[in-house]
Amino acid sequence: MSECPDCKCNDSKKYFRILNLVLDNEASDDQRALFNLHIKECAVCFAHYNIELQLRQLIKTKVSYKLIPEELAQEIRSRVID
């Protein structure tokens, strides 16, 4: 994977690194702009971007959220006040 077979860039490692930063909202404006430009030209990086995006969306939308038992918050409040 040292060379991207689609656009022949030798920087695929760099783009995969930036890909995660972009999706995790950790990329700088420059990195984001560079990456957006790159995936317009590189189908391989674009495909990986979509797969990574899909995984994050799957986690966000489908992992269940455990609701707190109603009495717990009140229990904690009364223990603090006492």
Add this chain to the structure above:
Amino acid sequence: MQTVNPSIRSRYSDVKKIKVFENEFMPHINSIYNFAFKLTFDEDEAKDLVQDTYLKAYRFINSFQEGTNAKAWLYRILKNNFINDYRKKNKQPAKVDYQEVEQFYNSEDTPSNAAVSLQLETTKDMTGDEVSNALNSLTVDFRTVIILCDLEDFTYEEMAKILDIPIGTVRSRLHRARNLLRDKLSSYAHSMGYN
């Protein structure tokens, strides 16, 4: 908490303490409980963990600067409580060898082959339980970074502080955790005939 510089330590009156507790800590109790449950998989243990976390937060409230990141602060307390008390109590292995795994793969900059094999079509019909089960099957350290990043939207920097690890380790652990999760989802989707 204990490392806060005493010179910048807040001093709250009793009335103010209650106000800070109610306004800054209590709004996060649902996500704190959810995190506790996802660490322990047990309602009673999760309740104890949340209760201990909030009582400790109140006890150390003078170390908390009003208006700073209360959620991250509470998560850090909870994580420390979990490691100190619950892992020992349950006699779980002290530490998974994820660092060794991370060094071996050291793969943050490259995609895994599994990434290619998991297509959108294979997972869109999966239920919440199926995705949750895949997440829950990860070791606690990998599960934790995914919860913090993808469910709770903490930044890398916040995660580094909560977990007491360098940002580089956050990134590599997160990358490895997602690869493992993708592997599990992918093989589960295949076995269930989703594709």
